[in-house]
Amino acid sequence: MQEVTAEIIAIGDELLYGQIQDTNSHWISQQLDQIGVRVVRKTTVGDNEKDILHAFSSAEKRANIILITGGLGPTKDDLTKPLMAKYFNCSIEPVQEAIDDVKLFFEKRGRELTPLNKLQGHLPTKCTYVKNAMGTAPGMWFEENGAVWMSMPGVPHEMKHLMEVFVLPKIKEIFPLPVIYHKVIKTVGIGESWLADMIIDWEDALPSHIKLAYLPSLGQVKLRLTAFGDDYDQLERDVLVEIEKVTPLIKTYIYGFDQETLEEAVGKILIHQNKTVSFAESCTGGYISHLITSVPGSSNYFNGAIIPYHNQFKSNLLGVNTLTLKDHGAVSEETVIEMAQMVRKKFKSDFGLASSGIAGPGGGSPEKPIGTVWIACASEKGVKTKKLQLAHDRTLNIQYSAIAVLSLLRKQLTNENF
Amino acid sequence: MQEVTAEIIAIGDELLYGQIQDTNSHWISQQLDQIGVRVVRKTTVGDNEKDILHAFSSAEKRANIILITGGLGPTKDDLTKPLMAKYFNCSIEPVQEAIDDVKLFFEKRGRELTPLNKLQGHLPTKCTYVKNAMGTAPGMWFEENGAVWMSMPGVPHEMKHLMEVFVLPKIKEIFPLPVIYHKVIKTVGIGESWLADMIIDWEDALPSHIKLAYLPSLGQVKLRLTAFGDDYDQLERDVLVEIEKVTPLIKTYIYGFDQETLEEAVGKILIHQNKTVSFAESCTGGYISHLITSVPGSSNYFNGAIIPYHNQFKSNLLGVNTLTLKDHGAVSEETVIEMAQMVRKKFKSDFGLASSGIAGPGGGSPEKPIGTVWIACASEKGVKTKKLQLAHDRTLNIQYSAIAVLSLLRKQLTNENF
Incomplete structure (x- = not known):
């Protein structure tokens, strides 16, 4: 069986000047790898006619499949569409279906179609129009010069949507893949x-x-x-x-x-056991709740959360004993235990979890350096705590702490190590 | 003045198959952009002789500077060094200084030099040896075929070190930069x-x-x-x-x-005006709080948040009138107004903001389709509300709603459109 090859072309000055990291090409690579298509090259070129046309012509010599992202906005620095028409020697004409889709996209958002946006429904005559349900720049599919070509917007979620609903199924349909x-x-x-x-x-x-x-x-x-x-x-x-x-x-x-996330896995167990959960988030600042609620149907088991970011609200609003805060500090096992217990009670939940720590970059001390985080899980069985000693990066500390809290909850739910 | 151009070539199957995201090329772009070198193309090729040689020959037609990362390990799938020797038509010979440096690198770590690693000190005769203080793969600098070339390891911190101590200063020395x-x-x-x-x-x-x-x-x-x-x-x-x-x-x-984020901009205004803020997040599920607390120092203006995800806690815990919820539903202007007012009061904040909506994929109705989101901002001046009609993607609806809430807060802070 002949190997099926692909080349990925990302278009945009902002990618060459380092203003945006191209995550699209990486994601596309992974998807193609999954279905047995071998990526032979990735190329990034700027908003420049000569470079774009050169990338097209050299890609078609190497690859069966050429996937192009970017350069599809309605403004005049976006060259992909006119250059694809030029390269395939065809004109750009209005496509009623495409115009209607753009119009509908705007109507749904209560906005009127501008002349500039209407032009997004004008397409090279040699392309097959592919509807972009996530945005206004249409996908364009070509079968020309011995290769298949797909042009997609550079906005990641629009590109991913087009890949999932159209490009990947189409490639599997056309090519004999290993x-x-x-x-x-x-x-x-x-x-x-x-x-x-x-x-x-x-x-x-x-x-x-x-x-x-x-x-x-x-x-x-x-x-x-x-x-x-x-x-x-x-x-x-x-x-x-x-x-x-x-x-x-x-x-x-x-x-x-496979694709299952930790928050999905925890949600499944909660549904299965018919249990509910709440969070008292201090250093994680809402990130645990965000992860949990990113899962559809999470309202079945997530009652809610309190983020008592300023210390006075750990007592005033959540009900942590002021003496506990005074004697042990906000970042302590004692405080995080009360936070977990109180949030469990306030939200009448089976499980109450809490985080309190020093995410950085400020706020550290010799006894409690940056990256010190206490987490706790309260349930009818009692309270389980854990101390984390993390690094100096605020973002990573927040993310890691949230993963640790979900992991702690999972352990309690599955009765492991308790 | 002639524009100075550069091309970046990343070498490695793992980059094409999506196992590693190439962050090197992005970082190099940024550095070159800062010193006025225009990157004209980025290319990623696999561990394959034909593709690598083709990338070399096409790069030298376009660019004055060619920066190459990866393919420098001691194992036989690493082709950069032999192919550079082949391309520039020279042999690979031992370079005592390079061998000594590799040896010292191992000695410092209490390890003995293996024969395989000793080979890392053998270099193409046409290159200038550039010491890599961070690892064992040397940098190689060539001035050939009308361009300058630098080969660097793919390990990010080794590459960055070589760029900072050698490549960038050297480029600035050689080229008249715009x-x-x-x-x-x-x-x-x-x-x-x-x-x-x-x-x-x-x-x-x-x-x-x-x-x-x-x-x-x-x-x-x-x-x-x-x-x-x-x-x-x-x-x-x-x-x-x-x-x-x-x-x-x-x-x-x-x-x-420039690099300023919306949450940073809002934070700056809050600090400047000495104001505080709190959120009552329903459909955004903690994401607004997460954005706000991703900024160091946010404890100066963010008092905290309540996420009354299950409806009963919108009344029980936050204090929204049960009749309001019964008559108008959780996703309504009336409810979101009370949520904003109540969270402002609970946290004694200058501004209280709230979100309530149907993020999807479930929960829509003809009157309130998926993507219907109400947001509100309460302050001493009263309450400002806004209805959003978004799309069908849960993640995007959450993210977009959070941006809209921060944008509403910014408008109130700057007294625009009130």
Whole structure:
């Protein structure tokens, strides 16, 4: 079977000048890798006719699939559309369906279509119009010069939407792709090297058509198993056998598989056990609640939260004893225990969790340096606490603390290590 | 003066397959932009001889400076060094200074030099050896075929070190660089095309050495002005003149400049006016609080928040009248007004803001479709409300609503449109 190749072209001066990090090309790479398309090159060019046309002509020599992002806005520094028309030697004409979609997009938002935006419904005659339900710049699909081409807006969520609803299914339909089966095991609460030590014998004994990769991220490690062959069902069974072997070795740390997030996994257990939860967030400042409520249906188990950011409201509003705050400080085991207990009571929840710490960059002291964070989980069984000693980056400290709180909640729900 | 151009080539299969996000090229872009070198292209290729040599030969046609990262490890899938020798038609020979440096690097870490690592001190005869104090893969500098070339390891901190101590100073020494001045105007609350319509005459009259670009993101549009010339102070003044011309046209929407975020801008005004703020977040589920608390020092003006996610706590805990909820529903102007007033009172804040809406994907009705969001801002002057009609994506609805709330707060603080 011939290998199917792709090239990704990102267009925009802002990418070359370093004003925006191109995350699109990376995401597209991952998606193509999943379906067995080999990316042979990524190119970034500016808003410049000669460079864009050169990128088109050299890409078509190498790749079966050419995916283009950016340069599609309604303003005159956006060149992708006119240059695709020029490159494929066709004119740009109004497409009623595209104009109607743009018009509807504006109407739904109670706004009138401007002449400039109406032009977004004018397209090269050689392209197939692809509706962009997330924005006003249409997708354009071409089958020209021995390759397939797709032009998408540079706005990440619009690009992702077009890839998911149109491009990836279309590629799978057109090209004979090799069979690849991926499965990702998601773990939390253990570092990459410890995990590797625990599964080293299993890893060494993996069959040669199954590859393992460690993908660490903040507080979590993903184990990606990739099987290559020609029978999808067989690959799926082969990987399942390996997962059944490795699971007993690291059971405590596995919270889910594939795309499932920790907040989704925790939500599922809460629904299953018919339990509710609330948070008292100090140093995490709302980020735990944000993660929990990013999951659709979270109103079934998330009652709410209090963020007593200024210390006086830890007592006034949440009800922490003023003496506790005075004697031990806001960042202490004693305070975080009361915070968890009080928020559980206020919201009549089964579980109350709390965070209090010094996220930085200011506020540290020799006894409580920046990165000191206390977390607690209160339930009918009592209170479980944990002290984290993190680093000096505010953003990372907030994110890591939130992951730790969700991980603590998961442990209590699954009765592990209590 | 001739423009000095650069091309960045990143080498590695792991970049093409989406296993690693290439952050190097973005960082290098920023550095080159700062010193007036124009990046004309970024290319990513795999560990493949033909592709790498092709990238070299096409880069030298376009750029004066070619910066290469990756492919420098000691293992045989790392091809950069042998291919540079091949491309410049020279041999690879041991370089005593380089071997000594690698040896010392290992000695300092209590490790012995392996034969494989000793090979890292063997270099193409046409290169200038550049010591890498952070690792074992040397930097290699070439002046060949009418361009300068630098090969650096792909490990970010090693690359950055070589750029800072050697590459950037060397480029400044060799090339007569033009001067570039950038300024970014940040706006919120208006779409790209409306903004473009409002400033079209100004844009058309811009002097030829100043370029304008629109950089839209969720609920915000950045206007980037780039001036080219040879006198930095003069360019700064030229851009300032243009900013003074355009500001009156779009004053209401400008919240800041350059790297400043909306939450930072709002925080600055709150500090300046010595005011405090609190949020009652329903559909935004903590995201507004998360944005506000992502800014260091936010405890100076953010008192805290209540997230009454389950409806009963909108009355029980926040104090919204149960009749209001019963008669108008949780997603209504009446409810969001009381939420804003009550959270302002509970936290004794100058400003109380609230959100209540249907983020989706469930919960919509014909009267209140998914994406219906009410927001309010209460202050001593009264309450200001706004209804948003957003789309069907939960994540975007949450993010957009949070931006809208911060934008509403900013307007109240600056007394605009009240």
